[in-house]
Amino acid sequence: MRTVAILLLLLPMSLAANEKNIDPQTGLVKNPGWLHVRSHCGGCHSHALVTSQRADRQTWLDMIRWMQATQNLWQFAPEVESEMLDYLAQTYAPMPNRRRAPIPTSLMPSRDPQEP
Ligand code: HEC
Numbered sequence: 001m002r003t004v005a006i007l008l009l010l011l012p013m014s015l016a017a018n019e020k021n022i023d024p025q026t027g028l029v030k031n032p033g034w035l036h037v038r039s040h041c042g043g044c045h046s047h048a049l050v051t052s053q054r055a056d057r058q059t060w061l062d063m064i065r066w067m068q069a070t071q072n073l074w075q076f077a078p079e080v081e082s083e084m085l086d087y088l089a090q091t092y093a094p095m096p097n098r099r100r101a102p103i104p105t106s107l108m109p110s111r112d113p114q115e116p
Pocket of ligand 1: 037040041042043044045049050053063064067071072073074084088
């Protein structure tokens with residue numbers, strides 16, 4: 001009972017700790033470079049389109065080039081673009097493969113040859 005009460009007291013603290021690094025306005029993680037992304041990536045669509053995406057650096061660059069070629073996205077100074085790509089590739093990196101490895105054959109039940 002007492003443990004539960006202590007855990008309930010600690011819960012808001014741990015939530016606050018997590019939220020500290022997230023900008024409440026845009027939902028962007030405040031890692032280095034995030035201000036560029038705040039300024040340049042929320043004008044046409046929500047920043048949520050950015051934060052819900054996961055990609056490596058090249059794929060982020062491809063998306064920017066695609067928006068520049070087809071969606072009127074403006075050009076960036078090379079150092080601004082590079083900082084944005086660093087930010088995006090580090091903060092919104094591809095998810096690790098979450099599928100578990102196959103079960104080794106040695107751990108699988110042996111097949112009864114009499115069964116169909
Ligand atoms: C000039 C307008 C404009 C700006 C500024 C802009 N985008 Fe986009 N972006 C678009 C449009 C239009 C789409 C397509 C939206 C849709 O499909 O609803 C899009 C789509 C996306 C997508 C989804 C791509 C996909 O394959 O699903 C991502 C991610 C994205 N933008 C990231 C960014 C980032 C990062 C920036 C800042 C560097 C940015 N956008 C700035 C216009 C823009």
